[in-house]
Amino acid sequence: NERAWTKGPLQAEIDPLDLEPEDVITSFDYLMEKEALIVGTSNGLLLLHNVDGKETEVVGRVEGGVKCISPSPDGDLLGVTTGLGQLLVMTHDWDLLYETALEDQPDGVDVREPKFPSGEMFGSPITWRGDGKYFATLSEVLNSSSKRLKVWERDGGAVHASSEPKELMGSILDWMPSGAKIAAVCDRKAQNEAPSIVFFERNGLERSSFPIGEPIDATVELLKWNCSSDLLAAVVRCGNYDS
Structure with missing residues (x-):
């Protein structure tokens, strides 16, 4: 009951x-x-x-x-x-x-040296399209605070497309199961604004975005599509409350 x-x-x-x-x-x-x-x-x-x-x-x-x-x-x-x-x-x-x-690393860079801060244990997400033909990653751009989304082909691992460098928050990335959009979070503290949810296409181009409507200090810790691709859930942490 x-x-x-x-x-x-x-x-x-x-x-x-x-x-x-x-x-x-x-x-x-x-x-x-x-x-x-x-x-x-x-x-x-x-x-x-x-x-x-x-x-x-x-x-x-x-x-x-x-x-x-x-x-x-x-x-x-x-x-x-x-x-x-x-x-x-x-x-x-x-x-x-x-x-x-x-x-891609410039000449003279030792690939055996960690590319991430020692205190940052989590990151570099991978998310697959629903049919498994492509997957996307989010990675740090060398000598920059920006990140780049890349779409890879399943067979052979060739880069299918990549986005322009962008101030993206954390290691948050989720591909809509239907394949239409890849969701990420844009960090807009430099503009004195709250984070926004941004959607990319398979070709790496940004399609649309919207603000989360929370305080400027808010951080988005998770994005997740449902199986039917019609709902996107977000875990948001703020100074005074979580949602």
């Missing part, structure tokens, strides 16, 4: 993972093919955790630490971004298909 749903908070089951000292979880997702969680850590571990069996297996390790893990909609591929600014795409059997830099 209705009262049964309001008796108390939902019970959460906690599964501890045995990590190295000072290592932390930076990203995780559910793999349909494995019926398990794939977990990435700041030290670069890729862990496969079976919730039912309480078993954890190390399936890989990447240099620079894991920033984001994102399986394709069909579950056949897994995209990973690293703290060295690299993009890796592998099969669900952990075979590497290709690896490339999120941003």
